[in-house]
Amino acid sequence: MERIMEKDTANYKDYSLLSYHHIPGVHNLEVFERAGGYEMMKACFDKDPEAIKEVVKASGLRGRGGAGFPTGVKWGFFTKDRNAQKYLLCNADESEPGTFKDRYLVEKNPHILIEGMIISAWALGTQKGYIYIRGEFQQQAVILERALKEAYAKGYLGKNILGKGFNFDLYVHRGAGAYICGEETGMISSLEGKKGQPKLKPPFPAIKGYRGLPTMVNNVESLAAVPWIMRFGADEYKKWGTEKSAGTKLFSISGDVNKPGVIEVPLGTTLKEIIEVHCGGMRNGNKLKAVVPGGSSAPVFNHDESYSVKMDYEDVASKGSMLGSGAIIVLDETRNIGDLMKWTLEFYHHESCGQCTPCREGTGWLESIFKRRETGKASKADIDTLDKTAASMRGQTICALADAAAMPAQGMIKSFRSELEAYIMTPTNTGKK
Amino acid sequence: MSSHSPNQTHSMGAPFKFTDANLATYQEYLTRYDDVESALLPVLHLVQEQIKWLPQEAIEYVSVLMNIPEIKIKEVISFYDMFYDVPVGRNMVHVCTNITCSMFGGREIYAGLLKHFDTDYLTPTRDGRISLQKMECLGACEMAPCMRINNDYVGPVDLADAINKLEELP
Numbered sequence: 009m010e011r012i013m014e015k016d017t018a019n020y021k022d023y024s025l026l027s028y029h030h031i032p033g034v035h036n037l038e039v040f041e042r043a044g045g046y047e048m049m050k051a052c053f054d055k056d057p058e059a060i061k062e063v064v065k066a067s068g069l070r071g072r073g074g075a076g077f078p079t080g081v082k083w084g085f086f087t088k089d090r091n092a093q094k095y096l097l098c099n100a101d102e103s104e105p106g107t108f109k110d111r112y113l114v115e116k117n118p119h120i121l122i123e124g125m126i127i128s129a130w131a132l133g134t135q136k137g138y139i140y141i142r143g144e145f146q147q148q149a150v151i152l153e154r155a156l157k158e159a160y161a162k163g164y165l166g167k168n169i170l171g172k173g174f175n176f177d178l179y180v181h182r183g184a185g186a187y188i189c190g191e192e193t194g195m196i197s198s199l200e201g202k203k204g205q206p207k208l209k210p211p212f213p214a215i216k217g218y219r220g221l222p223t224m225v226n227n228v229e230s231l232a233a234v235p236w237i238m239r240f241g242a243d244e245y246k247k248w249g250t251e252k253s254a255g256t257k258l259f260s261i262s263g264d265v266n267k268p269g270v271i272e273v274p275l276g277t278t279l280k281e282i283i284e285v286h287c288g289g290m291r292n293g294n295k296l297k298a299v300v301p302g303g304s305s306a307p308v309f310n311h312d313e314s315y316s317v318k319m320d321y322e323d324v325a326s327k328g329s330m331l332g333s334g335a336i337i338v339l340d341e342t343r344n345i346g347d348l349m350k351w352t353l354e355f356y357h358h359e360s361c362g363q364c365t366p367c368r369e370g371t372g373w374l375e376s377i378f379k380r381r382e383t384g385k386a387s388k389a390d391i392d393t394l395d396k397t398a399a400s401m402r403g404q405t406i407c408a409l410a411d412a413a414a415m416p417a418q419g420m421i422k423s424f425r426s427e428l429e430a431y432i433m434t435p436t437n438t439g440k441k
Numbered sequence: 442m443s444s445h446s447p448n449q450t451h452s453m454g455a456p457f458k459f460t461d462a463n464l465a466t467y468q469e470y471l472t473r474y475d476d477v478e479s480a481l482l483p484v485l486h487l488v489q490e491q492i493k494w495l496p497q498e499a500i501e502y503v504s505v506l507m508n509i510p511e512i513k514i515k516e517v518i519s520f521y522d523m524f525y526d527v528p529v530g531r532n533m534v535h536v537c538t539n540i541t542c543s544m545f546g547g548r549e550i551y552a553g554l555l556k557h558f559d560t561d562y563l564t565p566t567r568d569g570r571i572s573l574q575k576m577e578c579l580g581a582c583e584m585a586p587c588m589r590i591n592n593d594y595v596g597p598v599d600l601a602d603a604i605n606k607l608e609e610l611p
Binding site for chain 1: 478523
C-alpha cells in the first residue's frame, strides 16, 4: 500500500484511516478540511440516520478495540428513540500491552475521530459524547481538546449543528492509569467517577450504560473508519480484507523488528508480510521465535504458526489465538518465553480490579510461581499448577480480565513447556539483554 | 529502602483550596457532565496540577465541594495509578516495565534510576525534585524502552540517557 503521496491531498483510496497522515499540520481543522475532511459529516446530515446505520452494518466493520464484534450490529441494539437521553462514548483507553495505534491516529489526526463521532452521533441520535482517553496520554488529550475547540468554533459541535436542528456536545475525559477502564463497563464506572470496576452484562451498555442510560461504546479506530465508509460505501470497504474480516486494520508492531510502528493494511495480510515488508524484517537478522499477535492477552504463536498466519479475525482464531487490538509483539531467538510469561502475569495481577475472587486471587497465584523461582523454591510441577489454575479462572468472572491472563499463560505452556520448566528451575533471570 | 522527608509544596495540615482559576475550571467541568460525580476524575487531576498530590486536606475540600463522601474519593484515589496519596516530587517520571520495554531493558533502567537517585517507588528524591514510578504499558512500544518525564514521552532510552535527562530537570 505504500505509494508516493501527494502533499495536502488525502489518499482516500490507499488507506481508510491513515489517508491524511502524510499531510503536514493536518491536526489543524483548516488543513484537514482542505484535504476533504468534514465533507462526509456535512453530507451525512442530509441522510436518514437509519440509512447510515445500514451502510455501517453492510460494510462489515468490526469493533477494533479487541472483541471484533460487528459495529453495525452493536448499533442495531441501540434505542431508535431520538429524543431519549443517551450517550456516545469513544474508547481511547488503549492499554492492552503492545497497543499504540489509537495514540498514533489521534495525535496526528484528531479530526478524523471527531468527524467519525459526529456522523455516528447523528446516526445514533446521541446528544452527548465523551472521548475517554487513558491518563498517560495527556498530550493527546490536549491535542483532542484543541481540535474540539476548533470544531465548536466552526459550528460542527454544540447546539443546532449547521442549522440542522441537531445538538451534539463532545468532551475529552481523562482516565488515571488503570488497564481495566478499557473494558467498556469498567470505562463507564470510571466515567461515573468511581473505581473502574466492570459491571455484569447483560444489561449491555447499549441498553443500560453510563448513568443507567443507553450508551454506545466504540473504539477510536472503529469510529474513525466511519467517514471513509460513508464516502465510498460498504462495497468499496469490503473490497479490502476477507469475507468475514472486512476493511483495513491498524497494527501496532513492536519488539525484535527493524522498524517498529503503526501500519494500516487490509485484514488478511500475512504476518510474514507485515514483519518482512512493512517492518523491515527481524532485528540483527535474528531468527523469529514467537509472536504475540493481538496484545498481551492473545496466546503466543511459535515460529511456524507466525509464518503461516493471516492477520484476520478468523485465521488468527483458527490457529488458537486472537487478533485482539492488532498489537503484534515480535520475539527473536534470543528471548526466553519464561520472561514473557513473567512480565505478562505480573501485569494482569497488578491490573485485576479485585471484585471477582477467581481473578483477584488467581492472577496472584499465577504470578507467585515466579516469586518462588527467585528464591529457588519453584519446581517443574509448578507449570502444571499454573496451567490448572489458569484453566479454573476462565469464564468465572464479570469481565474478561481473568481470561486475558489465563489464555496467554496456557498458550505459552502449550507451545513452550520444556523451556518454561527450565526457566522456572533457574533461580536467576535468563535471556536478559 | 530509603525514606526521605521531602520538600513538599504542600505541608500536612495546611488547608487546601482551589486557586480562583482552578475553581473556574471546576465550574466549567460541571457543564460537561449530567451529574457532579462524573467530574471527580478531572477534579482530582486538577488538584494534582495545583499541588502534585492528594493530601487529606484536599480530599476533605473536594468532598465538601462536590458533596461526595470522603471514602468514595479515597477508593477512587487508591484504584488509579496516577493519583497520589503520598507526597511526590516536582517532576513525575514513569518508567515502562511492560513486555516490549522489558525486552529492551526497561526494568534495568527503572532499577538503575532508583539506585542513582537513592530512592524507591514514588518517594521523592532528597531535593524534592523527582519521583519515580514503574508503570504498566504506556502505549508507546515503538519507542521501547520508553518513559514519561512529566507529560513528555521519551524513548528509546538507555540508563545513561535516562539519568542525563532526569538530571536536567528543575
